[in-house]
Amino acid sequence: MNIIGNPFKEFVTNIFDNLGLAWWVEIGTQNPKCTYYFGPFLNGTEAKASVKGYVEDLELEGAQNIIVNVKRCKPKVLTISEDLGEWFDRKVKPVFSGQM
Numbered sequence: 001m002n003i004i005g006n007p008f009k010e011f012v013t014n015i016f017d018n019l020g021l022a023w024w025v026e027i028g029t030q031n032p033k034c035t036y037y038f039g040p041f042l043n044g045t046e047a048k049a050s051v052k053g054y055v056e057d058l059e060l061e062g063a064q065n066i067i068v069n070v071k072r073c074k075p076k077v078l079t080i081s082e083d084l085g086e087w088f089d090r091k092v093k094p095v096f097s098g099q100m
Contacts, residue, residue, distance in 0.1 A: 013042045020074040023047040025054055030065035033082040037075040044070055 016022040022040030025047050041047040047070045
């Protein structure tokens with residue numbers, strides 16, 4: 001069953017995120033030297049399924065030496081640019097797809 005924009009799932013994911021129990025995709029790049037967080041996700045399977053798309057987008061933007069880590073965490077900011085000495089807080093609402 002493919003679920004997109006399920007309000008209950010989004011509600012539960014937000015609760016998990018507030019408790020620090022949600023899953024996030026952490027992607028580090030060496031050029032530019034940045035760390036990106038994508039999420040939150042209700043479970044690790046959903047987070048892992050999203051990795052390919054995020055990596056492809058970063059590669060299209062010219063990012064090199066990409067390292068991916070899927071983990072439970074609660075990032076304070078969603079983009080850290082070490083080259084520029086800046087932290088960015090992207091306010092992107094997650095889009096849910098896949099199976100429950």
